[in-house]
Amino acid sequence: MSRLSQTWNQHVVKKENKALVLKTIQGKAPISRAAIANVTGLNKGTVSSLVSELIDEKLIHESGTGKSSGGRRPVMLLLNETAGFTISVDLGVKSILGVLTDLRGNILSEKKIRFKKKDFDDVLTLLYQLIDELKNDAPESEYGIVGIGIGVPGVVTTEGEILLAPNLGWKKVPLQQILFDHYHVPVTVENEANAGAYGEKVYGVGQMSNELVYASISIGIGVGLILEGKLYKGLRGFSGELGHMTIEKDGANCRCGNKGCWELYASEQALLDQAQINGFDDATVEKLIEAADQGDTKAIQLLENVGDYLGVGITNIIHIFNPEQVVVGNTLRQAEKYIMPAIEKRIEKNAIGFNKNDVVLNVAKLKKHSTVMGIAAFNIEKFFEETGRETVLT
Amino acid sequence: MSRLSQTWNQHVVKKENKALVLKTIQGKAPISRAAIANVTGLNKGTVSSLVSELIDEKLIHESGTGKSSGGRRPVMLLLNETAGFTISVDLGVKSILGVLTDLRGNILSEKKIRFKKKDFDDVLTLLYQLIDELKNDAPESEYGIVGIGIGVPGVVTTEGEILLAPNLGWKKVPLQQILFDHYHVPVTVENEANAGAYGEKVYGVGQMSNELVYASISIGIGVGLILEGKLYKGLRGFSGELGHMTIEKDGANCRCGNKGCWELYASEQALLDQAQINGFDDATVEKLIEAADQGDTKAIQLLENVGDYLGVGITNIIHIFNPEQVVVGNTLRQAEKYIMPAIEKRIEKNAIGFNKNDVVLNVAKLKKHSTVMGIAAFNIEKFFEETGRETVLT
DNA sequence: AAAGTTTGTCTAGTGAATAAACAAAGATCA
DNA sequence: TGATCTTTGTTTATTCACTAGACAAACTTT
Structure with missing residues (x-):
């Protein structure tokens, strides 16, 4: 018999709580351990231990003390936004727009290549070129390039295959697979409007x-x-x-x-x-x-x-x-x-x-950045989910 | 500060696993404890203890032994479908169709009242009459009438207020509140098409x-x-x-x-x-x-x-x-x-x-029963969720 | 009759959360 | 200034739900 659905055990609990703490820091930084406990409803001790794991994993870091509100001064926590970087691309009909972002979605570098020849092979060469350039712009970091994502004007399957991009004249292009084979990092390929929607939701x-x-x-x-x-x-x-x-x-x-x-x-x-x-x-x-x-x-x-x-x-x-x-x-x-x-x-x-x-x-x-920022959000989210899954040993 | 989202602890784990076991029995009855453990991925011991609680709560019961597959014969478990009943109603433009169902969605009784006068007060009187008749048809049971639900041809808020039912000429009728005040059991009011969709999804x-x-x-x-x-x-x-x-x-x-x-x-x-x-x-x-x-x-x-x-x-x-x-x-x-x-x-x-x-x-x-069965499904789901929440003491 | 299988219970152990005590560090006020 | 109160963050003991594995019961197969 096959497994029907997820079972709930302590591992899941820990993973979810850890993700909750991380998300809280992401959304409300700078924030203290005590404040996280308040906001999430978790026990202070639980927060302390989860925070110390996140610090070990270099996903967050302490950043001095904050203002006292009548007692001991809190130690503020920040997302370690430069622990890794994403390469997020909006593949248009006439040009490719790519950005290098940190884990908070700040754009560190931006490149645009215009093109006329729309054959897939030609465009792919340019895409490789653009990605490589952005990659070179990325500073040294704990996790390096954590994900590459492409927004595409066409019909994309949940597996990242472009079934049809009418304005590019492409059919059945398994772009996600192609890029994964080339770069060996997590790759997302998504419809341009879907990415734009998510970009406006998360950053816009x-x-x-x-x-x-x-x-x-x-x-x-x-x-x-x-x-x-x-x-x-x-x-x-x-x-x-x-x-x-x-x-x-x-x-x-x-x-x-x-x-x-x-x-x-x-x-x-x-x-x-x-x-x-x-x-x-x-x-x-x-x-x-x-x-x-x-x-x-x-x-x-x-x-x-x-x-x-x-x-x-x-x-x-x-x-x-x-x-x-x-x-x-x-x-x-x-x-x-x-x-x-x-x-x-x-x-x-x-x-x-x-x-x-x-x-x-x-x-x-976000104007012309709606799509790239949505792609960045996908990349970042995927990274945080995956690091949460396997408890990183140090 | 207000609570942001749910925290995950053992109580949640237990509640979810118990719901999972119940759902498995609901979907695959008759089924043994061992088979549930297989299907869900839960440990045999865990399943045993959750099952025994569900039996104490009269939500399920044992029903003799099944066929052996080369070893000890399994004890089969069934949903105790007559532990409670729902009253589910499709309020149309010309008639009211109501059914009494058990917890598996079997229809035990069915009534239909045609009407011409569409004033709310007149229709409400007929609705009370229909519900009361169905209520009288319900056998004695552990939990009695666990929910009353109405499908309505109009715009309904998430709080069960009918904002507009153009073909009935109704505006701003807080039907859910009215029925709750009258019957003091959980009441659901939902748009007729939404209910129909759910009916076909669950039973159709x-x-x-x-x-x-x-x-x-x-x-x-x-x-x-x-x-x-x-x-x-x-x-x-x-x-x-x-x-x-x-x-x-x-x-x-x-x-x-x-x-x-x-x-x-x-x-x-x-x-x-x-x-x-x-x-x-x-x-x-x-x-x-x-x-x-x-x-x-x-x-x-x-x-x-x-x-x-x-x-x-x-x-x-x-x-x-x-x-x-x-x-x-x-x-x-x-x-x-x-x-x-x-x-x-x-x-x-x-x-x-x-x-x-x-x-x-x-x-x-489900033909003319799509809506009533959807309403029944809402009622049943709500009941199982609520009994799961507070651990029933016995 | 002996060996192997399957079911279901029981026991010991694990891991994660909580509550509560405690230490550290600061604010307040006489 | 010193005593007291607050707030923060860590530590410890406890609780609770799940798991693994042992075990007994019941059945099939050889």
């Missing part, structure tokens, strides 16, 4: 929200779902294909085979296509915003029109999930001045009261 | 699925979401308002304030409205099905048309959630012969391959 505008929907509006539309504080991925990791939600039954044909897909009306591509029709040659999002800033009514109208269509889809999102926040990110975020009011107007007009009252609409706070 | 067609979407197609459309094996309710319990998902931008006006809502095209109401226009006077779903069965091409076309529109929304669902199963329930389920092929055709035509290949489309197995 969504830190207080447990129900958050992140809409990544770029050439296409992808959506990342944070439900009950965690990333929701569906059965095999393909949730969030809301770009291919029908908002016009039997509307225009989409290359996905469906008709009337949201992204046909509300994406960067849709905007640029409309711009073309309206006489803007070689239009880009940046150029259109500039035109709008200078009072070009046609440009303003084009942007507002995309905003309106975005509002239709976001209203659906609000009805489906009853979220606390909807966050708009990726390239079209730059046009926030024009699209956000249009989105809000549509929501105001169409969304059901109960759901509407709960929700806040925001622009991605 | 979804027993093997952890990612399941249940579409309740009746006068309106409601959707219940089972994500990662649990009911997903959103921030305040209002998720699943997919009936008001736009599938035609700037389409027909919906009373909800939105335009082009799915339920304007794919609900029982939509079907009946179209029937009226096409010369079917006083049409009902049943009459239309009968007409279709007798070869009425107009009736067949009407049903297939609704099926097609259902397919549009269900395709969206598949793209949004990447579920394992989509289950169609409530009144329109009766027309399965005509609508299911139409839905499947639309999915086949429009859904993205990856998501389409993962998903199975089904009709609710």
Whole structure:
């Protein structure tokens, strides 16, 4: 017979409590042992012994004494953020953006490589190059590079295989495996919108929200779902294909085979296509915003029109999930001045009261870093989980 | 400072393991102590002691010996399903359906009351009457009525307040509180589609699925979401308002304030409205099905048309959630012969391959009992959780 | 009849948490 | 200034739940 589910014993208890202490330090540093005991409800002695293990493992360290509140001065504890580093990459359609972060998510180094040739082998060469450069920038540390992660504009399985990246022309690329074989450190490969959602949740505008929907509006539309504080991925990791939600039954044909897909009306591509029709040659999002800033009514109208269509889809999102926040990110975020009011107007007009009252609409706070920071958060989380699992002997 | 999260100690371990043993018995009865130890991974001694506590609490009992497999014959354990009973009710727009179930979800008694006057006070009187009758049908037992639950066609908060039930004309009814004050047993009030989803998950067609979407197609459309094996309710319990998902931008006006809502095209109401226009006077779903069965091409076309529109929304669902199963329930389920092929055709035509290949489309197995059985499952689960919490002294 | 198997209980031991005592270090106040 | 009170962090004794392994009971196989 096979094992049904986890059994609960003292090992699990210790692991969970240790993780809880670490998380508390992560979130509230600098903090004393006594304060941790208070916050978590654990006994002072228990906290002391767990803290001393964490110090032995170099994951945290003491940092002098704090202010007394009428008695002995507390010894403050800090996360040892330079115990290891992550390499976190946003693999886009035209460029690769990579950062080296410490264990608190501080960016220590940043590289960007633009590319034109999209064949996988060419891009992989550039990716190796970028990762190697970032690796060289990492200071000496206890744990070194603890994880490498890549955000990808495509459909990614829970095993880190890219099934399809339409705007790169890739199919069935087992990227996670390829990178693991090359670097021999934990590798995460995740959809770009999922990563963006997590980035905004952990480091961005969504830190207080447990129900958050992140809409990544770029050439296409992808959506990342944070439900009950965690990333929701569906059965095999393909949730969030809301770009291919029908908002016009039997509307225009989409290359996905469906008709009337949201992204046909509300994406960067849709905007640029409309711009073309309206006489803007070689239009880009940046150029259109500039035109709008200078009072070009046609440009303003084009942007507002995309905003309106975005509002239709976001209203659906609000009805489906009853979220606390909807966050708009990726390239079209730059046009926030024009699209956000249009989105809000549509929501105001169409969304059901109960759901509407709960929700806040925001622009991605991390801007172009939403995805890389989400990837960094995955890397960091995975590292802390794994060090918790096997009690590191010293 | 306030408590951040749960701390892990031996009490929690014991509670969880006891729940695990109980769940194993619930799922695999009759089963021996030795087999439980095998399946769960717990030590034989641990299982023995937990089992003996559960027997003391009358939640399970021994039931003679089983077949030997080459050694001492095992003592089989069964859930003591008659240790308590639940009263589970589906409060519809035209009738109240209530059942008395035991702790395994077996229906012991069933009552239905039709009503015309929809004022809350009138319906409440009937509800009391129905509950009292079911209560009288319950045999003597250790724990008596362990819970009363109601499925409601409307927006329900996590606190069991009905904010709005449009087809009943109710607003802001704190039904959970009202029933608790009257009966002094645990009360659950939940949206009808959420309950239906859970019913199909626990007792119906979804027993093997952890990612399941249940579409309740009746006068309106409601959707219940089972994500990662649990009911997903959103921030305040209002998720699943997919009936008001736009599938035609700037389409027909919906009373909800939105335009082009799915339920304007794919609900029982939509079907009946179209029937009226096409010369079917006083049409009902049943009459239309009968007409279709007798070869009425107009009736067949009407049903297939609704099926097609259902397919549009269900395709969206598949793209949004990447579920394992989509289950169609409530009144329109009766027309399965005509609508299911139409839905499947639309999915086949429009859904993205990856998501389409993962998903199975089904009709609710529990038929008109989906909602009551979901409510029963809530009641039973809540009871087992609570008895686990405080160690019952004997 | 002897040997081997399976079930279920019992006993000793382990490990993690808790409570409470205690030491260290500072604040407060007469 | 010195006595007392507070707060912090460690240490010690105790408790509790699980595990391993021994053991008895009951059954099958040879």
